[in-house]
Amino acid sequence: MALSAQQIPRWFNSVKLRSLINAAQLTKRFTRPARTLLHGFSAQPQISSDSCFLQWGFKTYRTSSLWNSSQSTSSSSQENNSAQSSLLPSMNEQSQKTQNISSFDSELFLEELDELPPLSPMQPISEEEAIQIIADPPLPPASFTLRDYVDHSETLQKLVLLGVDLSKIEKHPEAANLLLRLDFEKDIKQMLLFLKDVGIEDNQLGAFLTKNHAIFSEDLENLKTRVAYLHSKNFSKADVAQMVRKAPFLLNFSVERLDNRLGFFQKELELSVKKTRDLVVRLPRLLTGSLEPVKENMKVYRLELGFKHNEIQHMITRIPKMLTANKMKLTETFDFVHNVMSIPHHIIVKFPQVFNTRLFKVRERHLFLTYLGRAQYDPAKPNYISLDKLVSIPDEIFCEEIAKASVQDFEKFLKTL
Amino acid sequence: MGSAGLSRLHGLFAVYKPPGLKWKHLRDTVELQLLKGLNARKPPAPKQRVRFLLGPMEGSEEKELTLTATSVPSFINHPLVCGPAFTHLKVGVGHRLDAQASGVLVLGVGHGCRLLTDMYNAHLTKDYTVRGLLGKATDDFHEDGRLVEKTTYDHVTREKLDRILAVIQGSHQKSLVMYSNLDLKTQEAYEMAVRGLIRPMNKSPMLITGIRCLYFAPPEFLLEVQCMHETQKELRKLVHEIGLELKTTAVCSQVRRTRDGFFTLDSALLRTQWDLTNIQDAIRAAAPHVAAELEKSLSPGLDTKQLPSPGWSWDSQGPSSTLGLERGAGQ
Numbered sequence: 001m002a003l004s005a006q007q008i009p010r011w012f013n014s015v016k017l018r019s020l021i022n023a024a025q026l027t028k029r030f031t032r033p034a035r036t037l038l039h040g041f042s043a044q045p046q047i048s049s050d051s052c053f054l055q056w057g058f059k060t061y062r063t064s065s066l067w068n069s070s071q072s073t074s075s076s077s078q079e080n081n082s083a084q085s086s087l088l089p090s091m092n093e094q095s096q097k098t099q100n101i102s103s104f105d106s107e108l109f110l111e112e113l114d115e116l117p118p119l120s121p122m123q124p125i126s127e128e129e130a131i132q133i134i135a136d137p138p139l140p141p142a143s144f145t146l147r148d149y150v151d152h153s154e155t156l157q158k159l160v161l162l163g164v165d166l167s168k169i170e171k172h173p174e175a176a177n178l179l180l181r182l183d184f185e186k187d188i189k190q191m192l193l194f195l196k197d198v199g200i201e202d203n204q205l206g207a208f209l210t211k212n213h214a215i216f217s218e219d220l221e222n223l224k225t226r227v228a229y230l231h232s233k234n235f236s237k238a239d240v241a242q243m244v245r246k247a248p249f250l251l252n253f254s255v256e257r258l259d260n261r262l263g264f265f266q267k268e269l270e271l272s273v274k275k276t277r278d279l280v281v282r283l284p285r286l287l288t289g290s291l292e293p294v295k296e297n298m299k300v301y302r303l304e305l306g307f308k309h310n311e312i313q314h315m316i317t318r319i320p321k322m323l324t325a326n327k328m329k330l331t332e333t334f335d336f337v338h339n340v341m342s343i344p345h346h347i348i349v350k351f352p353q354v355f356n357t358r359l360f361k362v363r364e365r366h367l368f369l370t371y372l373g374r375a376q377y378d379p380a381k382p383n384y385i386s387l388d389k390l391v392s393i394p395d396e397i398f399c400e401e402i403a404k405a406s407v408q409d410f411e412k413f414l415k416t417l
Numbered sequence: 418m419g420s421a422g423l424s425r426l427h428g429l430f431a432v433y434k435p436p437g438l439k440w441k442h443l444r445d446t447v448e449l450q451l452l453k454g455l456n457a458r459k460p461p462a463p464k465q466r467v468r469f470l471l472g473p474m475e476g477s478e479e480k481e482l483t484l485t486a487t488s489v490p491s492f493i494n495h496p497l498v499c500g501p502a503f504t505h506l507k508v509g510v511g512h513r514l515d516a517q518a519s520g521v522l523v524l525g526v527g528h529g530c531r532l533l534t535d536m537y538n539a540h541l542t543k544d545y546t547v548r549g550l551l552g553k554a555t556d557d558f559h560e561d562g563r564l565v566e567k568t569t570y571d572h573v574t575r576e577k578l579d580r581i582l583a584v585i586q587g588s589h590q591k592s593l594v595m596y597s598n599l600d601l602k603t604q605e606a607y608e609m610a611v612r613g614l615i616r617p618m619n620k621s622p623m624l625i626t627g628i629r630c631l632y633f634a635p636p637e638f639l640l641e642v643q644c645m646h647e648t649q650k651e652l653r654k655l656v657h658e659i660g661l662e663l664k665t666t667a668v669c670s671q672v673r674r675t676r677d678g679f680f681t682l683d684s685a686l687l688r689t690q691w692d693l694t695n696i697q698d699a700i701r702a703a704a705p706h707v708a709a710e711l712e713k714s715l716s717p718g719l720d721t722k723q724l725p726s727p728g729w730s731w732d733s734q735g736p737s738s739t740l741g742l743e744r745g746a747g748q
Binding site: 128131146150151156157160163164165166167168360363416417 | 433435436437438466471482483484491492493495497498499500501519673682685687688689
């Protein structure tokens, strides 16, 4: 008995993506060699809860019907269905009366199915119909990697060509599921055009999407509002582009949240509006990260390390990263620079880069200079070596110009430490 | 491409551990750098897959359909889909160094980790330079520990120090023989003693095979120690005990390993050299020495390895003497 048009909706062919364990997502799929107009359903009984196996994957359908001369790829584009799952009722009616149930282990059938007479593989069919049987191996209904689906999904292929790193996205199951269900033409393209409007270049889109794959679940209107808000705060277009590039999650924050963050930094640092703006543009991570470390670091600078407020402001405008630096590393570096190298506060303020370098670098170079007798950090005296020359230049230049020794000597010295 | 790099990455090499770095972090850093080097190589050419597409036959009426095979690029092995080619490497550490100590640290990569066990079983001695400071005593015997006591040290002279070091060396020499479970009355044991090979080939407390003072300028002094089965903490304790023997106190300010078995300071890689090419060269350079030394140190020890622990010395005298006689007869 052919499936009636009303019965078709009960058929579905949604694909279970990725979550091996999530029972709620389990669906049944049926596969059988696809006949011309009946497209294969892969049957795979799921043993878990029977309440959930009827899951609609409407979005997953393509009503394009398959086996016309041209498409094949486009019909397979949508989902992970090599057996095109199309349910045009009309076509199904014309098709077989019987359905060939593949030799899977499928035992469970919907009640309707029982009414249909089985299709025998021995039945003779015409040459045309034989050609049009698709017998590709079915796609796995669940997988832990997107590799299984990438060849059959145009969305994924286009994303890979854009430069999106799927191996990182597949670590987040919800994001991967979302990407599989989306359609490139309809949803993703809009988002990409919007991002290009904001100012992200083509070659940067891949990196952005790899980090912030959740942007596809955001509403385009909200995103536009947030960009408009940033413009209203006098961030230029280039500024906004740089901020979004460096901190991809920026646009996921609501307007109130962004407002609060900007207000916090204005109050806490007590800098002018323009300087706060520059600071945030240089390090937009401040807006998206947690505020607790910033508050702690401000206290550390003031109370533990003993810098005055204007000194802290100066250092932060030079090196914004100091606001989010690790507290222990800060204190260790400061301890070495102030107590062992005997450098007073006002000189450290002039060269805040020393807080941005690894401690071992500062220590090794200082000990080498002490060994050579060239460790002179007082600007008043001759042979003065400034802190930024100590830390910011590469090894070869340091050895030649500052220490006036060869790199081999430096290495030999390092082996005596 | 990647396999060529990986195939050369099996063996032992030495690294110079700087002070202040934990050995585990060092091992992780080396592994990360090696993975970075291996993943930087060119990815393989993209694979193709064959698809059979349905299309109208050439020059015929439209009703006729046929399958044509076309090769389309496949994305399965695209690096952005699979991720990096190498995600894990087996890197093992030989004799460990604690955070405050520095010096030669032997690491093994891939199949070299097996050689680490062989090196451990060879029970070779290690060289240290230990720097001490007279006049202080701390709770963990290190210079920056909690201060416990301060003393004067004007009475300490070089001769006194040398005398004490000689006493230490002598007593440890005795322990060497005792822990090596050899019956000295045998011919074979005599020959080994002549060659200077007597040492315990199983677990034993720290044993010092040689100790001397290189530099003495109170309050600082520098010792060179050759020892086995040691930990750096015991070396610092040794400095503390030397201070006590000198009727003053001493703390240790630096423990530096200059030789571990057959790896010396010259072959140790500095922090700037921890990358793929340098490590591969180091492994290749060290490979012949490693093979030779392990061969040498494992073979004469064969007889003594079979002996049970010191508690059974009575019983062991029987078999060892017969073994010795056989060996003597064989020679």
